[in-house]
Amino acid sequence: MARQQLLPLYAVVLVIFSLALTCSASTYVVGGTSGWDISTDLDTWTLGKRFHVGDVLLFQYSSSHSVVELAPQDFDGCNMSNPISSSSMGNTSIPLTTPGDRFFVCGNKLHCLGGMKLQVTVEDNGSAAPSPAPTMEPGAPGSHPRPSTKSNNPSSIVPSIAFVHDESNSVVVVYLGFVASLMWVAYV
Numbered sequence: 452m453a454r455q456q457l458l459p460l461y462a463v464v465l466v467i468f469s470l471a472l473t474c475s476a477s478t479y480v481v482g483g484t485s486g487w488d489i490s491t492d493l494d495t496w497t498l499g500k501r502f503h504v505g506d507v508l509l510f511q512y513s514s515s516h517s518v519v520e521l522a523p524q525d526f527d528g529c530n531m532s533n534p535i536s537s538s539s540m541g542n543t544s545i546p547l548t549t550p551g552d553r554f555f556v557c558g559n560k561l562h563c564l565g566g567m568k569l570q571v572t573v574e575d576n577g578s579a580a581p582s583p584a585p586t587m588e589p590g591a592p593g594s595h596p597r598p599s600t601k602s603n604n605p606s607s608i609v610p611s612i613a614f615v616h617d618e619s620n621s622v623v624v625v626y627l628g629f630v631a632s633l634m635w636v637a638y639v
Contacts, residue, residue, distance in 0.1 A: 476505035478544075481555075481569060487512040489562050493569045503576040504550055510543040516567070517558035518543045526554040526570065529563035550575040 479500065482491035487510040502508075510518045517539035519531055531537075536545075537558060547553065550573050557567040 476503070476507065478507045478509055481508050481510045486510075487516055487518065487557070487567075489516075489557070489565055489567050491567075493567070497569070497571065502547055502571045502573045504547060504573060505576060506547045506573070508545045508547065508555075508571070510538075510545070510555075512541060512543075514539075514541065515559065516562065518545070519556050519558045520545070521554045521556055523552060523554055526556065526568065529556055529560050529568070531556070531558065531560065531563075547571075547573045549573065 479502070481487050482493060482496055485491040512518070517537060519537040520535040521531065522533070522535060525531070525533065539558065545553075545555075553571050553573060555569045555571075556563040559567075
């Protein structure tokens with residue numbers, strides 16, 4: 452009898468836990484372990500990835516690079532005369548707040564023309580995007596670490612409360628669903 456009284460509580464806890472796992476944003480380290488670098492094959496890096504509103508792109512790069520966001524018409528020709536935004540801090544987090552295409556290039560025009568550019572399509576996930584994280588002054592407590600002075604050696608620290616995207620998140624959700632089903636059967 453006591454089991455049946457606790458059944459609604461178990462169901463509520465299960466639903467809340469499942470939503471917490473499935474509604475989280477992902478942080479993508481652009482270029483993976485190679486980072487934002489001229490030697491990174493960014494076209495291959497994007498294969499199989501789906502970017503959603505609320506996700507974050509984390510660009511990690513050395514001092515010889517930067518990140519510039521461009522309008523679509525400026526992307527192919529690496530025209531940086533009218534950038535949407537730019538950063539040369541070494542660790543740049545860009546929240547994806549609206550659905551649609553976004554275009555990023557290295558601020559070094561030769562690198563951009565050499566293929567150091569990234570186009571991502573941001574999909575609507577059916578919910579409002581969270582407000583962007585507050586920005587901090589460089590060197591302030593809790594701010595991003597200083598960029599590496601070595602070329603092609605991005606920082607391995609990803610300061611974020613969101614999940615760093617990897618394919619294991621899906622496995623965790625499936626596993627938890629299986630365990631929840633077993634619990635449900637055991638208590639019914």
